[in-house]
Amino acid sequence: MLVFKNAKIMTGKGDTIESGLLLVKDGKIVDVVKEGDIPQGAEVIDLEGKIITPGFIDAHSHVGIGEVGVGWEGQDYNEISDPVTPHLRAIDGILPEDGGFKSARSGGVTTIMTGPGSANVIGGETVVIRTAGKTIEEMIVRNPAGMKAALGENPKRVYGVMGPKKSPITRMASAALLRETLVKAENYKAKLEKGEKDPEKMPERDLKMEAMLRVLNREMPLRLHAHRADDIMTGIRVAREFNIDLTIEHCTEGHKIAPEIAESGFPAIVGPSLGPATKLETKDITWETPKVLHEAGVKVAIMTDHPVVPIEYLGLCASLAMKAGLPEEEALKAITLNAAEILGIADRVGSLEKGKEADFVIWDKHPFDVHSRALKVYIRGELVQDE
Numbered sequence: 001m002l003v004f005k006n007a008k009i010m011t012g013k014g015d016t017i018e019s020g021l022l023l024v025k026d027g028k029i030v031d032v033v034k035e036g037d038i039p040q041g042a043e044v045i046d047l048e049g050k051i052i053t054p055g056f057i058d059a060h061s062h063v064g065i066g067e068v069g070v071g072w073e074g075q076d077y078n079e080i081s082d083p084v085t086p087h088l089r090a091i092d093g094i095l096p097e098d099g100g101f102k103s104a105r106s107g108g109v110t111t112i113m114t115g116p117g118s119a120n121v122i123g124g125e126t127v128v129i130r131t132a133g134k135t136i137e138e139m140i141v142r143n144p145a146g147m148k149a150a151l152g153e154n155p156k157r158v159y160g161v162m163g164p165k166k167s168p169i170t171r172m173a174s175a176a177l178l179r180e181t182l183v184k185a186e187n188y189k190a191k192l193e194k195g196e197k198d199p200e201k202m203p204e205r206d207l208k209m210e211a212m213l214r215v216l217n218r219e220m221p222l223r224l225h226a227h228r229a230d231d232i233m234t235g236i237r238v239a240r241e242f243n244i245d246l247t248i249e250h251c252t253e254g255h256k257i258a259p260e261i262a263e264s265g266f267p268a269i270v271g272p273s274l275g276p277a278t279k280l281e282t283k284d285i286t287w288e289t290p291k292v293l294h295e296a297g298v299k300v301a302i303m304t305d306h307p308v309v310p311i312e313y314l315g316l317c318a319s320l321a322m323k324a325g326l327p328e329e330e331a332l333k334a335i336t337l338n339a340a341e342i343l344g345i346a347d348r349v350g351s352l353e354k355g356k357e358a359d360f361v362i363w364d365k366h367p368f369d370v371h372s373r374a375l376k377v378y379i380r381g382e383l384v385q386d387e
Contacts, residue, residue: 001023001024001025001030001039001040001041001042001043002024002025002043002045002062003021003022003023003024003038003039003043003044003045004021004022004023004024004045004047004362005020005021005022005038005044005045005046005047006019006047006048006050007019007022007047007048007050007051007052007362008020008050008051008052009022009051009052009081009352009367010051010052010053010054010187010332010367011032011054011065011071011099011192011331011338011351011352011353012053012054012205012332012337012350012351012352013333013351013352013353014158014329014330014338016115017032017033017034018215019034019098019168020032020033020034020035020036020169021033021034021035021036021038022124022352022360023039023042023053023340024302024358024378024381025076026381026382027196027357027358027380027381027382028355028356028357028358028380028381029352029353029354029355029357029358030354031354032321032353032354033339033353040066040077044192044193044332045178048079050363050364050375051362051363051364051365051366052137052352052360052361052362053108053332053336053338053352053360053361053364053367054112054336054349054350054351054352054360055108055111055112055174055336055349055359055360055361055362055377055379056107056108056109056111056315056335056336056341056350056361056367057109057110057111057112057301057335057336057340057349057350058104058109058112058304058306058314058335058339059192059269059301059302059303059339059342059343060113060223060249060269060271060287060301060303060304060305061100061115061303061304061309061311062077062113062114062115062117062132062251062303062305062306063094063098063100063101063114063304063306063307063311064093064094064095064096064098064100064101064102064114064129065077065090065094065095065101065114065115066117066306066307066349067095067098067099067100068098068099068100068103068307069099070263074095074098076093077093077115077116078115078116078118078119078158079116079119079121079123079124080119080158080159080163080341081122082120082166083120083121083122083158083159083166083177084120084121084122084181085116085120085124085167086121086122086124086125086147086208086212087123087124087207087208087210087211087236088116088123088124089124089125089127089144090114090115090124090125090126090127091125091127091136091140091143092117093371094114094127094129094136096133096134096135096136096139097316100306100307100311101132101178102132103306103310103311103312104131104306104378105374105384105385106133106184106309106312106374106385107184107293107311107313107314107315107379108314108316108361108363108367108374108377109131109311109312109313109314110130110132110140110316110349110359110360110361110377110379110384111129111130111131111318111340111345111349111359111376112128112129112306112338113126113127113128113145113223113343114126114127114129115127115145115146115148115223116148117148117154118148118150118154118155118225119150119154119155119158120148120150120155120158120189121149121151121155121168121174121177122147122148122149122177122178122181122212123150124149124211125143125146125147125148125211125220126144126146126147126148126150126387127140127142127143127144127145128140128141128142128143128145128343128344128345129141130359130380131379131384132378132382132384134380137308140196141345141348141349142344142345143345144211144214144220145215145223145343146220146221146222146223146247147211147212147215147220147221147222147223147346148223148225149222149223149224149235150170150174150224150225150226150237151171151174151175151178151224151226151231151234152174152225152226152227152231152281153223153227153279153281154171154205154225154235155168155174156168156170156171156360158217163220166212169387171230171231171234175234175238177371178238179238179241179242181208181212181239182212182215182216182242182244183210184208184209184212185209185213185216185272186216187214187243187255187337188203188209188210188213189207189217190271191203191214191217193275194280198326214237215244215245216244218243218244218245220245221245221246221247221345222235222239222244222245222246222247223247223249224246224247224249224357225249225250226248226249226250226251226254226304227250227251227252227253227282228253228280228281228374229253229254229256229257230263230296231281231359232248232251232254232257233257233260233300235248236260236261236264236266238246238286239264239266240264241289243264245266246264246266247266247267247269247342248261248266248267248268248269249268249269249303250269250270250271250272250305251269251270251271251289251293251327252283252284252285253281253289254268254270254280254283254286254289254292254293254298255286255289255292255293256284258293258295258296258298259296261293261296261298262293262296262297262298264346267298267299267300267301267338267341267342268292268298268299268300268301269299269301269302269339269342270289270293270300270301270302270303270308270321270334271303271304271305271309271318272303272304272308272317273286273289273302273320273321274284274304274313274316274317274320275308275309276352285323285362287320287324288322288324288325288333290302290324290326290330290334291294291321291324291325291326293328294326294330299338299342300330300334300338301334301335301338301339301342302314302318302321302331302334302335302339303317304317314335314367315335315367315372316368316370317335318331318332318335318368319331319339319368319369319370321334328368329364332367332368336351336376337350337351338350341370349375350361351368357379357380358378358379358380358381358382359378359379359380360378361374361376361377361378362374362376362377363375373387375386
C-alpha cells in the first residue's frame with residue numbers, strides 16, 4: 001500500500017482537504033481522509049507543501065489519431081472520401097507512441113476522449129483512453145464512447161468549397177444527411193427485429209448501421225461538433241426527433257443560448273478557446289462561455305481539441321475560464337469530474353474517492369498557477385510521469 005500524507009488534496013468533487021491522507025492499493029483508492037491511522041507496512045510518502053488533484057480529463061481531443069510532429073503520415077482523423085462514415089473506429093487509427101501522450105502526462109492529463117475529426121457529417125466512433133500504455137487495448141477506458149458528428153462550416157468546406165462539390169454543400173444538407181442516416185438505422189433495426197422472428201428475413205450485416213444502432217439505442221451519445229448557436233439548436237432538434245443522447249462539443253456560441261441548452265438537458269464540452277478565431281463561426285469566442293453555461297445549469301467540461309491547442313495546456317484553459325468568472329471548484333470539475341460524467345466514466349475516474357481508480361497528480365503549486373509543474377503522475381496507482 002502507498003500512503004501519501006500532508007498534501008493539500010483537491011478531490012475534484014468541490015471540496016478540499018488542507019492536509020490529508022491518500023491511501024492507494026492495487027491500483028485503487030482505498031481512502032481519502034483528513035487524518036487516520038497508517039496501515040502497518042505501508043510505504044509512506046510525505047508531500048508537505050504539495051497538492052494532489054485527480055488526473056485531468058480532456059473530454060475532446062485527437063491525441064494519437066492526429067499525431068504531432070509529422071505530416072500526412074500521422075493524420076488519420078478525417079476520412080474525406082465520404083461524408084457519412086459511422087463504421088470508422090478511432091481505435092484503428094491511434095498510435096500509442098504519439099508524442100501527444102507524453103505531452104498530456106506532462107500537463108497532468110491522465111484520461112482523454114479521442115476520435116475522428118469534423119470533416120464528415122458523421123465521422124465514426126470515438127474512444128476514451130488512458131494516456132499511458134503500449135497498446136490501445138490496455139489503454140481503453142470506454143469503447144466506443146460516442147459517435148462523432150459535425151454541423152457547420154467544416155463539412156460544407158470539405159465537400160463544397162474544397163472538395164468534389166457534392167452534398168453537403170449547405171447546412172440544410174448536413175442536417176438532412178444526419179437525419180437520413182438515423183432513419184436508415186431505424187429501418188435496419190426494424191429488419192433485425194423481423195429477422196429475429198424469421199431467420200430468412202435477417203438482413204445482411206451493415207457495419208454503418210450497426211454503429212448507428214448504438215446511438216439509436218442510447219448505448220452511446222452523438223458527439224456533435226457545433227460552434228454557432230443555430231447549429232447547436234439544429235443538433236438539439238435532431239436529437240429530440242430521434243430521442244437520442246447528445247453532447248454539444250465546442251459550443252462556441254453557447255453563451256448566446258445558454259437557457260435553451262440548459263432546457264435540453266444536454267451537456268457542453270467547450271473549446272478550444274486558447275487562440276484567435278480561425279473561422280467565421282468562431283468569431284464570438286469568449287472565455288466567459290463556460291461561466292454563462294454553468295450559471296444557466298448546463299454541465300460543462302473544457303477541452304483542448306489537441307492538436308489545435310496542445311493538450312498540456314488543459315489546466316491553463318481551465319484557469320482562464322476561472323479568470324473569466326467560472327468558480328474555481330467548477331473550473332477543476334470541468335477537467336475532472338464533469339468531464340468524467342459527460343464521458344460516462346465517472347464510476348471509475350474524475351475524482352479522488354474510495355473505490356475509484358488511482359489516477360492522480362502531485363503538483364508543486366496550485367495547478368491553475370501558470371508556474372505549476374506536475375511533479376508525479378499516477379495512472380491506476382502506477383507512476384507514469386516523474387519529473
